Amino acid sequence: MRSSIATPLRRTAIVAALASACLAAPLAAHADEAPPTSATALGQGVDLERVTILDLQQAMDGKRLTSEQLTRTYLQRIHQLNPRLGAVVTVNPDAVALARRSDAVRRSGKARGPLEGIPVLLKDNMDTADRQPTTAGSTALLGARPAKDAFLVKRLREAGAVILGKANMTQWANFRSSATIAGWSSTGGQTHNPYVLDRSPCGSSSGSAAAAAAGLAAVTIGTDTGGSIVCPASMTSTVGVKPTLGLVSRTGIVPITARHDSPGPIARNTTDAALTLWAIYGPDAADPDSAQTAGKLPADYRTVLKRDALRGKRIGVWRTGHTGIDPDVDRVFEATVKQLQALGATVVEGVDVPTAKNPAEHLYPAVLNEFKHDLNAYLAATPGTHPKTLTGLIAYNNKHAKIELAKFNQDIFEMADKTTGDLSDPAYREHRAIVTTQARRSIDEALAKYRLDAIVSPTELPAPKVDYQGGGKDAEAFVGTSDNTSAAGYPHISVPAGYTKGGLPLGVSFIGTRYSDAKLLGYAYAYEQATQVRKAPRYLPTLP
Template sequence: MGTFSRRKYLAAGLAAAVAVGSLTPAVASTGARGDAAPAGLFEHATVVDLQTAMHARLLSSEQATRGYLHRIDQLNPILNAVVRVNPDAVTMARRSDAHRRAHGARGPLEGIPVLLKENMNTADRQATTAGSKALLAAKPAEDAFLVARLRAAGAVILGKANLSEWSNFRGSNLPDGWSAIGGQTHNPYVLDRSPSGSSSGSAASAAAGLAAVAIGTDTDGSVVYPASATSTVGIRPTLGLVSRGGIVPITSRHDTPGPIARTVTDAALTLWAIQGVDPADPATAAAAGALPSDPRAVLNRDALRGKRIGLWRAGHTGVDADVDRVFDGAVRRLRDMGATVVEGADVPDIQDVTTAHTLPAVLTEFKHDLNAYLAATPGRHPKDLRELIEYHERHPDGFDHLLFDMADKTDGDLTAPAYRAHREAATGAARRAIDDLLGRHRLDAIVTPTSLPAPVIGHERDSAPFAKSTTHSTTGGYPHITVPAGYSANGLPLGLSFIGTRFSDARLLGFAYAFEQATNARRTPRYLPTTR
């Protein structure tokens, strides 16, 4: 069936499913049977499918929004991926439908339901807590910049997704995907497996079709690792391409929001909608014009033909047989697509720099940035890091706050010579490691396995033999995209990473799209209770 015919067929099916209320077959015994995976049409519908259906008047945004809300009702009890739904979502959808009737669609996200990671401010009836009960009474005065961009694009803010509390920058013993507000998020492929962190709820929601797309944030792999673990596409854009304004911070020198979706196209359409220059975030000024005006210009099936792609194996292969098998298969496919693959393109290890410079810099930035966010946020809540530590000491939950304590010992001064030396050393080493490699081998991009198969929840830190694939891009502020590449023998997703230099986002998206279209590697979740 051709692409257009498939979309028309799926559009009609979506409308029929909404009409009869059969969007999500129940999961037998709330997930106790692994063979009872939901097969609702919304699990497969892309943004383009939804737009086709709405443009043809076969589906309204209100119907789509109600359909996703129904999926959340059915599946969230076993996933804990969504913290809360937006009480104004249906109203937003109706307004989108009215705008479409009167003026047409404002863009490709018109009427599309989107979930936000629960660290993004919304000036509505939804709380923004970063997963912590300490911020339950916080009252953000305005939307985060990217949320305002979504509203302007006509998107429907469906609700907020669970996360690792404080975006995994609280202590040493929190499991990935756990927060005091949302509990433990589960991986939709195998429910006792980690969804990774910290954008766990965003990735699990996208994988399970609880929204058309979701937004996460990435400080050191918090978009790409959950996306890899849930067979979704995750984009960590170049630092500054998307504003951090109105988002609970870790560090402005690493943090960036990014989309998580089931397809590269959906992720790209979302990235284009949320990017833009924010006067309140100086890093965005340099990103003006970094993307072409139309994302479709970079989504080319032949994007890899004639390109030189470096293979980063050191620390990533020879650790897990399934990872090796899937990566070797991906390399063969890259060759088949006309790419020249270059062996020996291993990004140098900068662990000594990370220990000596990156962590001290990030601890100082965390204290400075979080204090500024808390001080500027109305409501009754801790007003700085010291008060936040005192809150956790008064309300123990069995998890430590080691990183809070370490950050509080810094002066939080971003003008101090010692801090500036740490930051310049860390960022410089990370950028040189990537740029020198790209230049020496005349590479267009680097590919590597994103991570190991998801471990059992609570055992995330047992995978030390696999070197992190994100340290260089996150410390350097460079783009990193993961795309589904295959599965382990027991059905756990594995991703392939495309890494490049600053503002190479459009080029990497083209490569990821070409790989996705050639492989069609993604399978829908099975909601298995365990593989043990």
């Protein structure tokens, strides 16, 4: 299971954080009810489990469905399922009004974009200038009042999306404590995996992934600093897209580090993930990495989604640190490799992507320093009544320890606060240069050496128990697929690949170089369409 930079399950205390009941509208508990059926809520022909955003648009264009009906259906599902899942922390009190407005726009013949009328859930670290709080999972930010939408939220609204609410997340994106429990926050409680409720959804985009898997929204948005999209996607049988650094702007998002943070979509299928990525992509002058991304995606995402996208491609198989650890992972990955060959890809064995041998030497000093700098800047610029510095947050947590420190401490906060937070410091700059250069070389040299178009590997081990905090020989042995892509700022996509014999989801990762996002989505789509392995969650209390 991954978190913001590496894994909260193993290695040192820093890796745990470096590795990845606050409701605007009340969610009543109906935990004994079954999920509402699509046929009952929306009429024949609209199955929320299998439908894509394109299907929903056609239904609304054909007057078989309205955005208000769709929005109310998702709200009903949240009402019934969220008491078991803890995936949604805030329901937007304006959601139905926004849906009605969208229906009026559609009737006028002036649909704003590809997400017109589509309900979307945001991770609770994304600013919205409305009646929803942005807390990053902490009560310390309940008094924050962002003055404007995050850039990607603005893009969603421009594309016509209905902002349905905020998804729960691992508090402070898994970057407060080395003992963090994935999916827990003081504002939303514990998120549970919809496939087996006593299993972890991974973090830190835990609520976004669980909500997408359970059909609580058409699509959700997460953020990834070191596996926080792809790990939850793997453990919830969803498609998770961690884009190239800056392809989606980070302006208005509670940060860990601008050198790793990457927002991206989580969806039940690759089509919806691609459509949403194109909707939120766009150069942002306020984000230096985003400002350089003009023209990095094709004009139309549909040109990417081809069933034969893998034909003639050279795909490297990265087994070291991934296979020989878990028999279910091995079985599913072997089937994946055979499927790639059946789809016309040339499979290249023996590919290795070496990871940093001593993260404490360069990675930790760099990220801790960046965190203090970036978080202080965000807090200082955000209006409202809340701590304005990392030092202030630490004091707030100590004062409200029964709430904020009830599950784990804040040792990562304290270590970060001891840094200077100075990004001009020569020692820091050397650490960052080494980290980024090594990570990019590890991927680019493997791609060049074997003349590869992409690299595939198992994304993650099966989901552990929900309160798992690390340890065990399997977790120690498994190499994080996101360790290199996060530090390099390279794209990473996880797609459902199969299940353990007990029914826990497993994902496969497609990895490439900078700005290869479109190609990777094409490969993921071809694989997904050929396999069709995804099954709806069963909400089992536990495994036999």
